[in-house]
Each structure stands twice: as C-alpha cells, then as structure tokens.
Amino acid sequence: MKGFGAGSVLALLASFGFAPAAMAEGEFAGVTVEAKLIGGQQYEALYSRIADWEKATGATVKIISQKNHFELDKEYKADIAAGTTGWCVGSNHSSFAPQYPALFTDLTPLVSAESVAGFVPGNIKAATIDGKLVMLPRAQFDVSALYYQKSLYADPAKAEAFKAKYGYDLAPPETWDQFREQAEFFADPPNFYGTQYAGKDEAINGRFYELVVANGGKMFNDDMSPAFNSDAGKESLQWFVDLYKAGAVPPGTTNYLWDDLGNGFASGTIALNLDWPGWSGFFNDPAASKVAGNVGVAPAPKGSAGVRTGWSGFHGFSVTEACATKEAAASLVDFLTNEDSQKLESAPGPLPSRTAVWEYIIAQAKDDPYKSEVLAAFQETALTAFPVPPTPYWIESGNLIFPELQAAILGDKTVDQALEDASNAVDELMKENGVY
Amino acid sequence: MTRAKLPPWLLLLMPAFLILAAVVLVPLLLSLYSSFTPYHLTRPETLWKINFPFNYEKALTDPGFWKAFGRTVLLLTIALNLEMLLGLGLALMVAKVRRGQRTLRTMMMFPMMFSPILVGFMFKFIFNDNVGLVNNALQSMGLASTAIPWLVDGNLALFAIICAEVWMSTSVFAILILAGLFALPQDPLEAAKVDGCTPWQSFRYVTLPFLMPFIYIAMAIRSLDVARAYDIVQVMTGGGPAKRTELLWTMIGRTGYVDARMGYANAMGYIAILLSIAFTVYFFLKLQRARRELGMGD
Numbered sequence: 001m002k003g004f005g006a007g008s009v010l011a012l013l014a015s016f017g018f019a020p021a022a023m024a025e026g027e028f029a030g031v032t033v034e035a036k037l038i039g040g041q042q043y044e045a046l047y048s049r050i051a052d053w054e055k056a057t058g059a060t061v062k063i064i065s066q067k068n069h070f071e072l073d074k075e076y077k078a079d080i081a082a083g084t085t086g087w088c089v090g091s092n093h094s095s096f097a098p099q100y101p102a103l104f105t106d107l108t109p110l111v112s113a114e115s116v117a118g119f120v121p122g123n124i125k126a127a128t129i130d131g132k133l134v135m136l137p138r139a140q141f142d143v144s145a146l147y148y149q150k151s152l153y154a155d156p157a158k159a160e161a162f163k164a165k166y167g168y169d170l171a172p173p174e175t176w177d178q179f180r181e182q183a184e185f186f187a188d189p190p191n192f193y194g195t196q197y198a199g200k201d202e203a204i205n206g207r208f209y210e211l212v213v214a215n216g217g218k219m220f221n222d223d224m225s226p227a228f229n230s231d232a233g234k235e236s237l238q239w240f241v242d243l244y245k246a247g248a249v250p251p252g253t254t255n256y257l258w259d260d261l262g263n264g265f266a267s268g269t270i271a272l273n274l275d276w277p278g279w280s281g282f283f284n285d286p287a288a289s290k291v292a293g294n295v296g297v298a299p300a301p302k303g304s305a306g307v308r309t310g311w312s313g314f315h316g317f318s319v320t321e322a323c324a325t326k327e328a329a330a331s332l333v334d335f336l337t338n339e340d341s342q343k344l345e346s347a348p349g350p351l352p353s354r355t356a357v358w359e360y361i362i363a364q365a366k367d368d369p370y371k372s373e374v375l376a377a378f379q380e381t382a383l384t385a386f387p388v389p390p391t392p393y394w395i396e397s398g399n400l401i402f403p404e405l406q407a408a409i410l411g412d413k414t415v416d417q418a419l420e421d422a423s424n425a426v427d428e429l430m431k432e433n434g435v436y
Numbered sequence: 437m438t439r440a441k442l443p444p445w446l447l448l449l450m451p452a453f454l455i456l457a458a459v460v461l462v463p464l465l466l467s468l469y470s471s472f473t474p475y476h477l478t479r480p481e482t483l484w485k486i487n488f489p490f491n492y493e494k495a496l497t498d499p500g501f502w503k504a505f506g507r508t509v510l511l512l513t514i515a516l517n518l519e520m521l522l523g524l525g526l527a528l529m530v531a532k533v534r535r536g537q538r539t540l541r542t543m544m545m546f547p548m549m550f551s552p553i554l555v556g557f558m559f560k561f562i563f564n565d566n567v568g569l570v571n572n573a574l575q576s577m578g579l580a581s582t583a584i585p586w587l588v589d590g591n592l593a594l595f596a597i598i599c600a601e602v603w604m605s606t607s608v609f610a611i612l613i614l615a616g617l618f619a620l621p622q623d624p625l626e627a628a629k630v631d632g633c634t635p636w637q638s639f640r641y642v643t644l645p646f647l648m649p650f651i652y653i654a655m656a657i658r659s660l661d662v663a664r665a666y667d668i669v670q671v672m673t674g675g676g677p678a679k680r681t682e683l684l685w686t687m688i689g690r691t692g693y694v695d696a697r698m699g700y701a702n703a704m705g706y707i708a709i710l711l712s713i714a715f716t717v718y719f720f721l722k723l724q725r726a727r728r729e730l731g732m733g734d
Binding site: 070073074077078080081083099100101103189190199200201250251252254255264267269392395396399403404406407409410412432 | 474477478480564565566567571575581582583584585586587588673674676677678679680690693694695696697698
C-alpha cells in the first residue's frame with residue numbers, strides 16, 4: 001500500500017512534468033529567482049508555467065528583463081563588464097552562448113542525469129561548451145527547411161517549359177543547384193521572385209556557413225583560423241551572387257532579415273523559401289498568408305558534397321555563476337524545459353529538443369496532412385543539422401564576413417576578392433585576440 | 437586649531453561641480469582611459485591592460501573608418517543645407533499667414549515629436565523595394581517598370597536617409613528662423629521699400645543678414661545631431677549593405693555593443709568627436725561674424 005502511494009505521487013508529479021529529484025513541495029520557500037528572459041509572442045506562452053513552478057516550490061520568480069535576444073546579448077555583455085551578474089536565470093541561444101564563457105554555470109551537478117538524457121543528444125552536445133553544460137534547450141529548436149508554392153509544380157505548361165530548358169522534371173529541388181535553376185525559372189520581377197535570402201548580419205553569415213558545409217568545406221580550421229576562402233566557399237558565395245545577378249531575388253534582399261522573408265513568402269510573391277519551423281503555422285493561416293493552402297514543405301536541399309544544409313540553433317535557459325540560489329534557479333530551468341513545458345511550447349509549431357516530445361507531436365499531427373508534412377521535412381533536416389562553430393568569435397567574425405559577402409552579391413567586389421578580404425579580416429581578429 | 441574653511445563661492449558651486457563631475461567628467465575620463473586599452477565587454481580584465489596607441493593607429497589606418505568619416509561629413513553637409521533652405525522657405529511662408537498661424541506652427545512641429553526609431557521604420561517601409569509606397573506609386577504611374585532598390589544602391593540609400601532626416605528635422609530650422617522673423621525690426625524693411633528695393637533685394641540685404649545668427653544657431657544644434665546620426669540609419673540600413681551607408685556611429689555602435697570591443701569603439705568615438713567640435717567651432721565663428729555685422733557685438 002505504501003509502495004502504491006509513493007508510486008501514485010510520483011505518477012502525479014510526472015504527469016505535471018515534475019522531476020521529483022529536482023523539485024519537492026515547498027523546497028525553495030522564500031527564495032526569489034531573478035530572471036532575464038527572451039520576449040516575443042512566440043516565446044512568452046511558456047512563461048505561464050512559471051506560476052506552477054512557484055506554487056510547487058514556494059519560490060518567487062522576478063522577471064527583471066524581457067527583450068529580444070540581440071538586446072539581451074548586449075545586456076549580458078554590459079552586465080559582465082559591470083560585474084552585475086547576480087541575477088540567476090537567463091535566456092540563452094546556442095549561437096550566442098560561446099561568447100559568455102564565464103557568465104553561466106555548469107548545470108551538470110544541478111540537474112538530474114535522467115532529465116538531461118531526455119534531450120536530443122545533438123542539442124546537449126551543442127549546449128556543452130568547454131565541457132560545461134551551460135544551458136538546457138527549450139522547445140525552440142531551429143533548423144531551416146524548404147517552403148514552396150505547390151501550385152507552381154502543378155502547372156503542366158511550366159513543367160514542360162522547365163524540362164525543355166533544363167532537361168529534368170520540375171519537382172521541389174533536392175540540391176542547391178536545382179534550387180537556383182528553379183528560382184531563376186520562376187522569377188518574374190518586379191511582381192514575382194524565385195526566392196529570397198536574409199542578406200545581413202548573422203543571418204546571411206549562417207546561410208553562407210551552411211552552404212559551405214553542404215559544399216564540402218568549413219568555416220574555420222581546428223585552430224579557428226578562417227577556412228572559408230576555399231573552393232567550397234567560392235562555390236557557396238557564387239550561388240548568392242548568381243541569384244542576385246539573375247534578378248531571381250528581390251533587389252532589396254541584402255537588407256532583409258527573418259521577418260522580411262516570412263512576410264515576403266506569405267505575400268505570395270516568392271516561389272521558394274528556405275525558412276524556420278516557427279513560420280509554418282503563419283504561412284498556412286488564411287488570415288495572415290496569401291499562400292495558405294498552397295504551401296509545400298520539403299527537407300533542405302543538398303550541396304555539391306551531397307550534404308544537406310542544416311545550420312541549426314536553439315533557445316534555452318542558463319543559470320549564472322554568480323547566482324546565490326543555483327539549486328532553485330536550476331530547478332526552474334529544468335521545469336521550463338521538461339516534457340510538459342515542451343509539449344505546451346511546441347503545440348503552435350516550434351520544434352522540441354526532447355526525444356519524447358518529438359514522438360508526441362508527430363503522433364498528434366497524424367490527422368493533419370500539412371503539419372505531418374512540416375514535421376517530416378524538419379525531422380529529416382534535423383537529422384544532419386549542425387550548430388555554429390564553437391568559438392566565442394562567431395558573432396564578431398560574422399560582422400567582418402557579412403559586409404564582404406554583400407559586397408560580392410552587389411558587385412562591388414569579385415567573389416575571390418570578397419572572400420580574401422573577409423578571410424584576412426577574420427585572421428587579424430583571431431590573432432589580435434590571441435586565439436593562435 | 438581652526439579648521440580650514442572653503443571660500444563661500446566655492447562651497448556654493450561645489451554641488452554643481454560634483455554633479456557635473458559625476459555625470460560628465462568621470463564617464464568621459466573613463467571612456468578616454470578605456471580607449472587606451474583592448475577593453476572587451478565580456479572580458480573585464482582587459483580594462484587594466486594598456487595598449488596605447490594600438491586602437492588609435494588601427495582606426496586611423498583603417499580605410500573603412502575614413503570612408504565612414506567622409507560619408508558622415510557628406511550626410512551632414514547635404515542634410516544641413518537642405519534643412520536650412522526648406523526651413524527658411526517654410527518659415528517665410530508661415531510668417532505671411534495671418535489666420536491659423538498658431539495651428540500651422542504646431543503642425544509644423546509634428547515630425548519633431550516622433551521618435552527617430554519610428555521615423556526610421558516609417559521611411560524603411562516607404563522605400564522598401566518590394567512593398568514600399570514609393571516603388572508602388574512609381575510602378576502604378578508607369579514611371580518605373582522595375583523595383584528600384586532604394587535602400588541597396590549607395591546613392592539612393594543615402595538619399596532615402598537624407599529624406600528621413602530632413603522630414604524629421606526641417607522644423608527645427610523653421611521654428612528658429614520664424615523666431616528670428618518675429619524679432620525682425622520693421623524700420624529697415626520699410627526704409628528699403630521707400631528706397632525702391634525689390635522684394636528680393638529686401639530679403640537678400642535686409643531680412644537674410646538679420647536671420648543669419650538664428651540660422652547659425654540652428655546649424656550648430658543640428659550639426660551635433662547629424663554628426664552622431666545613429667538611430668534612423670541603424671533602422672533603415674544598419675550601415676549596409678556592404679557598408680554603403682556606414683556612418684561613424686553605426687560603425688562605433690556595432691564595434692562597441694555587438695562586437696563588445698569597447699576600447700576600440702571608444703578610440704573611434706574620440707576621433708569622431710573631433711568632427712563635431714570642428715563643425716561647432718566653424719558655426720560659432722560664423723555666428724560671431726554675423727552678429728558683428730549686425731552690430732550686436734560678440
């Protein structure tokens with residue numbers, strides 16, 4: 001009877017997503033956990049669960065900052081500079097995390113091994129920097145797959161014209177060369193464009209990076225010296241240049257960021273769009289999108305090395321090294337990334353980072369053909385996804401690389417010259433910082 | 437033993453000195469000091485390592501820095517002159533209005549009430565190549581058959597940024613010049629009329645010299661604003677693409693806050709301040725000369 005009782009309590013706790021080892025009734029009564037969390041509609045639904053954690057542990061969460069990640073990044077840097085890192089929980093991102101080697105603590109001793117084992121291994125690997133598990137991933141795993149307008153592939157006249165010109169059947173592209181050819185074929189500027197790409201900041205840098213990998217190259221050597229001024233690098237940059245020169249992308253694409261891409265595809269003026277999973281619901285929502293009902297989703301195409309592009313990243317939560325109540329903070333982080341939290345967060349579209357939740361959402365979507373198609377495409381792409389190179393200088397080097405990529409795209413420099421200048425600038429940065 | 441007493445004047449000035457030191461002098465000295473170091477925001481220990489004159493040498497020998505410097509001077513020159521001309525025209529027209537002038541003056545100040553960030557977003561949308569108002573209007577009227585990349589082409593992007601700056605700040609000139617027009621003594625104008633001057637001659641030789649001190653004050657104020665232009669440009673183009681619209685402060689802002697290289701950013705900032713000082717001194721000297729010509733002394 002005793003065993004049954006204990007089992008029932010455990011089952012009840014588990015049904016709420018509680019890891020018994022991490023959280024006990026009233027365990028942190030009177031503790032206040034200060035948190036800096038990412039803001040934005042897509043991220044805030046999860047925060048409704050904070051009240052449940054407060055109720056269960058007796059602790060209080062005080063959100064002292066809520067901004068987008070670029071702003072949080074600046075705030076963290078200012079906090080490190082000012083030594084004001086006594087707050088406890090912070091939103092983090094796999095692309096930004098290597099920049100703060102000393103800000104966040106190792107979560108391994110604070111979170112149960114069982115809980116950590118439930119995450120997709122690749123995500124945990126990317127969240128581990130210099131042997132420290134600096135964050136637990138939430139259900140905001142990002143990798144890009146291919147969205148396209150299905151009607152373009154159902155038009156016999158287009159199919160015939162395409163085959164006559166390129167010699168193969170018109171079908172959603174499986175390689176980036178096919179993608180380029182189809183984008184050029186569909187383009188009818190200024191009313192309709194074959195594709196678009198994010199053209200500045202980390203966005204174009206990330207796209208370039210994944211294409212370099214797909215074409216068999218790499219961004220950095222093992223000693224973190226630049227390696228992108230290579231044949232694979234040139235092939236990748238040429239792909240962007242060719243699309244721009246052919247007028248297959250909007251002329252302002254070098255100023256576009258993610259919102260511009262999402263709204264552009266939803267406006268019905270773009271044929272093919274490599275984009276994030278968070279947009280899938282928006283694209284198929286008749287109230288928001290002109291292409292609703294006409295959206296196809298396929299895995300990201302492959303480069304010349306037969307490798308699929310798969311620049312990936314994820315949001316998560318970290319605990320600061322200077323936090324006075326690390327156990328309480330880690331318990332909150334564990335709670336916000338547990339199965340129930342991930343089920344809640346992934347319901348409208350974002351992808352989970354726990355294996356069990358992946359299985360759950362696939363089962364949930366089996367009666368919804370569009371959602372099943374979306375999940376299948378992203379799951380396939382996620383299989384070979386890769387994070388950004390593990391260097392604190394990823395963002396900083398990116399700020400040196402992307403203006404050179406833009407210069408080549410806009411014709412200010414040749415591909416060779418742009419990559420050489422970018423490579424020299426990154427080399428100087430690394431040397432200046434004593435990396436090698 | 438008597439305690440040394442501070443003179444009363446120093447005692448009375450002390451609060452002002454202390455506040456000024458705390459909010460102006462200390463940050464200024466700290467940033468000047470950090471410009472002599474490789475200070476990186478995420479590595480606080482770098483603040484204690486002197487690397488002078490590395491940051492200054494790096495900035496002064498960087499062609500990108502000088503291009504941004506030149507572009508800032510160009511933006512300053514074009515925007516200030518356009519704003520002055522349009523502000524002068526606006527002020528002269530509003531001064532002629534007899535009914536509803538107060539309402540007009542208030543309306544004229546509307547653009548100044550918007551946050552520069554908002555103005556940046558507004559003009560970014562207006563000049564968007566795909567869904568922007570300008571391109572749609574030009575294409576609808578048959579004046580353009582292709583999408584004009586307003587925010588991509590270097591010259592067009594600078595034009596778009598100047599449009600936003602001019603829209604927001606012409607009224608600064610208009611209001612100050614209007615104040616000058618209200619203070620304009622009528623006797624010289626009437627004397628000019630009696631002497632048979634044409635309206636243009638009256639304006640050129642009587643009204644304009646009197647307005648010049650007001651114009652130079654507006655120029656000095658706006659030159660400081662434009663020389664540190666950041667928000668509108670950051671929103672509209674972020675200094676890009678391919679650094680085509682990079683200004684001093686978009687470059688310094690990115691180096692300091694995104695790349696976290698605060699030491700280097702401060703060094704560039706101190707060089708950039710020379711630009712602001714040069715323009716302020718220039719306009720101050722012009723102002724003094726204009727006042728002397730009017731017999732208003734120094």
